[in-house]
Amino acid sequence: MDISGQYLVTLVLNGLLIGLIYALMALGLTLIFSVLGIVSFAHGEFYMLGGYVVYFALERFTNLSPIVAILLAGIIPFLVGIIFERLFLQPMARGEIERPGEYAILVTFGLSFFLQYLMAGIVGPFPKKADRFFDLPTFDLGWIKATASTLTIGGIPFSASRLTAGLIAMILIGAMILFIKRSWTGKALQAVSQDREAAAVTGINPLNMNTLAFGLGAMLAGLSGATLVDVFAWVPWVGVQASSKSFVIIVLGGMGSMPGALLGGLIIGIVESLGAGLFPDPGRALAYKDAFGLLIFAAVLLLKPTGLFGREL
């Protein structure tokens, strides 16, 4: 196989684009972990849910702007998330559950089981794929040119769907960081994640912050699914791969760390893209694409479980 510099750059940039969406999703998971102290094993199912919301909204209302559909795909997982948190996770935070660590793993796993089959019941097992959200204007300026589906810069092609997804993810990540860093509620979330008792003393209700964090985390997963439903074919099991990627990222970045989730997302995006593109046997490359991230994951867990930016355990 001939590996040119341009090919490498193409791989890295495409990996970065997907990495942005991974980062958005992992941001949700890390937010849940930092406030509630649990890993949601249903994170991928919110991603799956978000994708289906966009698909069905656009199918039902053909004139609907994809932006509105994507926002809707944030709201519905948010609502599902807060209802679930109130019903099943709140008792844990109130100390009504024996062995909360095990309970959290199993009950979120139960939610993922429920949501997967619920969607399988509603939509059936056949894959769905939304049409491209936005067409690019067609132009040709020599080194930069575009068709409806592809933008080519200096000979490096980018798919329009992935560009849109990456752009939306960037905006949402920015908005989320602003919200966490600047708004009162965001600061309250940070406070609860640092010290629950101290936060309660200053008048923040930690239980409400738990609910909010879980809802926001679910929302971010839903939004990242929403941006990708025109890139990948959607089945009720699409969330399994996505959630295992989020696990990889938050462990790599350090559980509960926001910069870790962002950097981890980009790293995993690039590693997967390079791994699949450079694997010596192209027949197996695609099958092994997801394994590269998982290998990193296993290595980080075994060698440095706190990840890049994690707190000490």
Next chain:
Amino acid sequence: MKQKLLPWLLGVGLLVLALAAPLLLQNQQYWLFIATQAYFWAMLAASWALLAGYAGQFSFGHIAFMAIAAYASGIVGRDLGWSPLSGIIFGVLLSGFVGLVIGWLCLRLRRTYLALFTIAFAEIFRLMVNAELDMTGGPMGLYMDPLLNTTSYIPYYYIMLALLLASLGFMYWLANSHFGLFFRSIREDEEAAAAMGVHVVRYKIMAFVVTSMIAGLAGAVDHHFIGFIAPTELIIGRMSLVIAMAVIGGIESLLGAALGAILIHFALEWLQEIPVPAGLMPNLIALAPTLEKFGLGVGDRGLVTNAWRMVGFGILLMLTLRFWRNGLIHPLIERMFRAEARKETVAKRMQAVQTQEQEEVES
């Protein structure tokens, strides 16, 4: 011991029923097949209950261990011409060895981290099986030689039943010996257990090895019966099923988990098509277009539930976790044995009170 007659009678009754099932189901090969599969799931659920419920190691790799033995046995049978029996022995030993490695790697990992690591392990294994076409047949699956030279299900039924009973007996002995105490002490508090002199490393690894071998045994034998294995069996949904069975049966009870698995497996099969009285069938057929919109269907005998049966099951799983920590079946078993014990205690106390009163009267 006379007072415990009822639960023992029930137990013996169930056993007799299980032993006589092939006679009762002579004309219903299908249900005999389902029963055999139910025992396969029961072995998985019970061994997972030992690993997770007793030893506190929440592993999501149990299905992978099951498949390692099945694939290993199938591959040595195809490429090296080994007999199914030697293949099964090899597969079970390999499962145990991989369990040893995974258990050793997981020594530092607790709860969530362990769950994440074992999910990664199971997924990597699934991806490998999918990718290594020459060895595993990839998505096309792998055909396996039949264990016995017969087309009847009856011998297989008895083999799986015997394996289930033997593995339950072994695990029951293990859980109630000092090993079981060590397992539970590790689950409750690893540092405290270590401080009390429990060899944490040894028993954690041992829990992994033993349960992996039982899962592998179930997997290898069962797939020599079915004659085929494919990577679709390795999806995380199958692992969820094992977990759900163990949780609903009772995660801290081997018998509860096994009975839970058997009941749930039968329930899921039965719910595939819920029979409807023949008189109501025309009404149901008239409703078919509406039902199909909601992912339901109408079959020859009744309502086809497709994925919806699993939805109800998912709700049951979450509710069980939330409200019945010991599962739904384990408390029933407990109550049957305890009810008698309670009567005994009450009777003893009454007697004590009476003698006390008598003494007071006498003095």
